[in-house]
Amino acid sequence: MSVRYSYYPGCSLHSTSREYDLSARAVSAALGVELEELRDWVCCGATSAHALEPEAAHALGLHNLVLAEAQGLDVVTPCAACFNRLKTSEYEAKEGLRPASVPTRQAPYGGKVTARHLLDVIARDVGVERIRQAVKRPLEGLKPVSYYGCLMVRPQNVMKLDDPEDPVLLDEMLRAVGAAPVEWSYKTECCGASMSVPFPSAVETIVGQLAEMAREAGADCFVTACPLCQLNLDTRQTGPEPPLPAFFFTELLGLALALPGANGWFAKHLVSPAPVLQSLLAVAQT
Amino acid sequence: MPKSEVKTMEAPDSLPEVRSNPDATFAQEVAAKSHQEISRCYQCLRCVGGCPMAAFTDCGPADILRLVLLGAKEEVLASPAIWMCTSCETCTARCPMEISMSRVNDELRRRAVKEGLVAPDNKIRKFHTIFLNITKTRGRMNEPLLMGHYKWQTREFKQDMQLGIRMMRKRKMNPFVRKHRRAAEIRKLFEEKK
Numbered sequence: 001m002s003v004r005y006s007y008y009p010g011c012s013l014h015s016t017s018r019e020y021d022l023s024a025r026a027v028s029a030a031l032g033v034e035l036e037e038l039r040d041w042v043c044c045g046a047t048s049a050h051a052l053e054p055e056a057a058h059a060l061g062l063h064n065l066v067l068a069e070a071q072g073l074d075v076v077t078p079c080a081a082c083f084n085r086l087k088t089s090e091y092e093a094k095e096g097l098r099p100a101s102v103p104t105r106q107a108p109y110g111g112k113v114t115a116r117h118l119l120d121v122i123a124r125d126v127g128v129e130r131i132r133q134a135v136k137r138p139l140e141g142l143k144p145v146s147y148y149g150c151l152m153v154r155p156q157n158v159m160k161l162d163d164p165e166d167p168v169l170l171d172e173m174l175r176a177v178g179a180a181p182v183e184w185s186y187k188t189e190c191c192g193a194s195m196s197v198p199f200p201s202a203v204e205t206i207v208g209q210l211a212e213m214a215r216e217a218g219a220d221c222f223v224t225a226c227p228l229c230q231l232n233l234d235t236r237q238t239g240p241e242p243p244l245p246a247f248f249f250t251e252l253l254g255l256a257l258a259l260p261g262a263n264g265w266f267a268k269h270l271v272s273p274a275p276v277l278q279s280l281l282a283v284a285q286t
Numbered sequence: 287m288p289k290s291e292v293k294t295m296e297a298p299d300s301l302p303e304v305r306s307n308p309d310a311t312f313a314q315e316v317a318a319k320s321h322q323e324i325s326r327c328y329q330c331l332r333c334v335g336g337c338p339m340a341a342f343t344d345c346g347p348a349d350i351l352r353l354v355l356l357g358a359k360e361e362v363l364a365s366p367a368i369w370m371c372t373s374c375e376t377c378t379a380r381c382p383m384e385i386s387m388s389r390v391n392d393e394l395r396r397r398a399v400k401e402g403l404v405a406p407d408n409k410i411r412k413f414h415t416i417f418l419n420i421t422k423t424r425g426r427m428n429e430p431l432l433m434g435h436y437k438w439q440t441r442e443f444k445q446d447m448q449l450g451i452r453m454m455r456k457r458k459m460n461p462f463v464r465k466h467r468r469a470a471e472i473r474k475l476f477e478e479k480k
Binding site: 102205 | 321338372374378379392393395421426429440445449459460468476478
């Protein structure tokens with residue numbers, strides 16, 4: 001089974017979240033999801049663009065959609081923020097709220113391609129059953145909390161991915177690879193996002209609360225689908241307790257599929273996942 | 287007209303005192319540009335309850351909206367509160383009137399910048415401006431460039447120094463992200479439409 005998409009990594013995956021890009025591409029290849037990098041993709045503008053120039057932010061998203069349409073493929077991204085921006089441009093163009101054409105491209109956006117998040121493509125298009133069958137090393141003993149973050153699921157009428165307050169897609173995928181995700185009420189709480197630079201104390205407070213709630217739920221790690229969420233969890237746990245490691249869902253998938261190179265991904269984390277993975281691998285050996 | 291007091295980002299931010307005369311068209315302009323039916327707000331405060339940044343300010347999303355509806359244009363545009371929004375859309379998900387304060391804040395920030403009402407020491411505004419300028423001129427983000435500019439403009443060289451070093455050691459910040467090969471063309475996306 002093979003499905004083809006244009007691949008929009010987003011700026012973070014070429015920089016602070018390199019391991020997300022590597023693991024996303026490795027896992028996609030292993031599961032038959034063909035990714036062709038979107039030629040000449042442009043930065044989506046993240047939060048900063050729409051926070052200052054909403055019309056230009058729309059144009060950035062639309063420009064990328066027009067590129068995908070020219071390539072003839074739906075566009076998939078692992079980054080929740082990029083997904084939100086592309087999807088918002090798609091929605092607003094389709095609803096006639098903002099223009100469907102950009103000054104940089106001849107053809108307007110015709111609505112023939114759609115933006116997808118990689119989690120959605122893997123968990124739904126590939127499907128949890130196929131994933132379960134492909135697992136070589138079940139992640140038994142791992143007790144993650146699924147941390148979806150905010151932008152991937154809200155606003156619901158635009159993102160159309162899952163429930164905006166209690167999504168289950170990532171939890172289902174984690175169960176398919178043998179992990180035991182624990183229930184908690186903070187699945188979609190915002191991590192504070194780009195406030196991490198101008199207002200780090202706010203992010204420390206928010207992340208501290210997330211870590212406390214994750215521990216209370218009995219979790220040993222976070223699993224994320226957004227580079228900024230993972231970065232904030234990885235860098236802003238400054239409380240007295242030892243910090244919980246934060247995985248990208250593709251890293252855990254790669255581990256479960258026994259793909260080579262996983263150690264290289266984990267080496268990039270600031271909070272080492274080694275303690276959590278060691279007990280997991282120890283369980284596998286008994 | 288008297289302008290609101292300039293507040294620093296670290297100080298908790300109180301609800302501004304409304305001293306100016308109400309601006310009769312402000313609410314309608316904000317509603318039109320943000321595509322939100324803001325007059326439907328009945329101050330149930332669910333947005334404030336869900337807002338992740340509400341703990342760091344006395345002026346939450348419902349308060350901002352109240353000020354807009356009262357026509358307190360100068361006060362709300364000068365308030366640091368409109369810069370606190372992370373656009374998590376929790377407010378939108380919970381509002382019984384389906385108002386997105388995230389979209390309203392986008393419009394308020396755009397207007398505040400246009401009318402020169404932002405406090406000069408607003409670090410959040412500085413961060414977003416630098417980020418956007420890099421996107422405009424290079425077409426893709428370059429994180430070391432972003433951080434370098436931000437630290438220079440805020441003179442906060444020591445902030446996160448340890449963290450920065452750790453990240454560089456792990457090669458997590460890529461200084462070699464090249465300018466987009468079509469960067470000049472991409473600038474057209476930022477041209478103001480008439």
